[in-house]
Amino acid sequence: AQSVAQPEDQVNVAEGNPLTVKCTYSVSGNPYLFWYVQYPNRGLQFLLKYITGDNLVKGSYGFEAEFNKSQTSFHLKKPSALVSDSALYFCAVRDLRGDTDKLIFGTGTRLQVFP
Amino acid sequence: DTGVSQNPRHKITKRGQNVTFRCDPISEHNRLYWYRQTLGQGPEFLTYFQNEAQLEKSRLLSDRFSAERPKGSFSTLEIQRTEQGDSAMYLCASSLASRLADISGANVLTFGAGSRLTVL
Numbered sequence: 001a002q003s004v005a006q007p008e009d010q011v012n013v014a015e016g017n018p019l020t021v022k023c024t025y026s027v028s029g030n031p032y033l034f035w036y037v038q039y040p041n042r043g044l045q046f047l048l049k050y051i052t053g054d055n056l057v058k059g060s061y062g063f064e065a066e067f068n069k070s071q072t073s074f075h076l077k078k079p080s081a082l083v084s085d086s087a088l089y090f091c092a093v094r095d096l097r098g099d100t101d102k103l104i105f106g107t108g109t110r111l112q113v114f115p
Numbered sequence: 116d117t118g119v120s121q122n123p124r125h126k127i128t129k130r131g132q133n134v135t136f137r138c139d140p141i142s143e144h145n146r147l148y149w150y151r152q153t154l155g156q157g158p159e160f161l162t163y164f165q166n167e168a169q170l171e172k173s174r175l176l177s178d179r180f181s182a183e184r185p186k187g188s189f190s191t192l193e194i195q196r197t198e199q200g201d202s203a204m205y206l207c208a209s210s211l212a213s214r215l216a217d218i219s220g221a222n223v224l225t226f227g228a229g230s231r232l233t234v235l
Contacts, residue, residue, distance in 0.1 A: 036226075043119065043206065043226035044158070051221050090157050100171050101146065101212065103224060105157030 002027045002095045004074075006106035013081045014114050021076040021109045023091030032094035033074045034103065035065055039087045047089075050074060061085070081113045119227035121207050127233045128197055135193045136230040140209030147190050148224060149182055150206040151175065158206055164190060165212065197234045204229040 003026045013019045025031055035047040048059025055067045065076045076089060088110050092103040120139040128134050140147050145166050150158035161180070162172045166187035176182075179197075184190040194201055208224040216222035 032221075034223075041228065043228040044208075046223050046225070049221070049223065092157075101163060102148070102160040102171070102173075103150075103158070104160070107155070107157050 002093050002097075002104050004033075004091045004093050004104060004106040006089075006091055006109045008109050009107075010110045010112060012112045012114065015083050016080050019078050019081045019085070019111065019113070021089050021091075021111060023074045023076065023106060024072050025074060025091075025093050026072065027093055029097065031067075031074075032096065033065075033067065034092045034094065035059065035063070035074075035076050036090045036092060036105075037087050038090065038108075044090065047076070081111075083113045083115055086111055086113045119207055119209055119225055121205075121227040121230045123230060124228065125231045125233075127235065129235050130199060131196055133193065133195045134197055134232060135191055136205050136207075136232075138190045138192070138207030138209075138227060140189070140207070141211075141225055142188075144209035144211050144225070145187070146210045146212040146222075147184055148208040148210075149190070149192050150208065150226075152204040152206055152229070153202075161192075194232070197232075199234045202232055202234045204231050 005024050033050040036044040038044050048057050050057050050067045058064045063078050088108050090108050091106045095102050122137050148163040149161040152158040161176050162182050164184040179195045182192045206229045208226040210222045210224045
C-alpha cells in the first residue's frame with residue numbers, strides 16, 4: 001500500500017536558521033510526492049512536487065525538497081526560516097493505480113519558528 | 116476566479132440531523148475531490164469526480180454519506196443522521212486532469228478552506 005510517514009509531530013527552529021521537515025514514503029511503482037502547507041483557517045496550499053528528474057525540487061516561498069530513492073525520503077528544507085513559515089506541513093503521495101486518483105497524506109508536522 | 120470555494124465554513128448540528136456542504140471548484144477544473152480531516156490527522160480521501168461521474172468512493176464513506184456533482188461543476192456532500200464521529204473538517208479540492216497528467220502524476224490539487232462540522 002502507498003503511504004507516507006512524518007516522524008516528527010513538531011519541529012522548532014529559530015528564525016534565520018535552516019529547517020528540515022522529514023518525510024519517508026512507501027510506494028509500489030513510481031513515487032509522486034507532494035508537500036502542502038496548512039495555515040489556520042486556510043486551505044492546504046501546494047508547495048512543491050517530485051514527479052521525475054532532478055532530486056532537488058524547488059517550490060514556493062523558498063522551500064525545496066530532496067528526493068532520496070535509497071532512503072525512501074522526501075524531506076522538506078529551507079535555508080533560512082521565517083516566523084511566517086510557522087504552520088502545519090503535510091507530505092503526501094499520489095496514488096494513481098488503476099482508476100483511482102487520490103493523495104495519501106502523512107499525519108503532519110507542526111513547524112514553529114521562533115523570533 | 117477566486118479558487119475553490121466551500122460553504123458553509125462552519126456548521127454546528129445536533130446528532131441525527133442531516134447536513135449538506137457545497138463546493139465550487141475552479142471553473143476549468145474537471146476533477147473534484149472530497150477529503151476529511153480530523154484533529155491531529157492528515158486529510159483522508161473520501162471520493163472524487165471526473166466531470167459529473169463519481170469514479171471512486173472510499174470505505175470511509177458510509178451509506179449515510181452521499182456526494183453529487185450533477186452538472187460537472189459544483190458538488191455537494193450530504194451527511195444523513197449525523198453522528199458525533201462525523202465531526203471533522205471536510206475539504207474539497209479540484210484539479211485539471213488529463214490522461215497525460217495521470218501518467219505523469221503531475222496535476223496539482225487546489226484545496227478550499229474547508230467546512231468544519233461539529234456534531235453535538
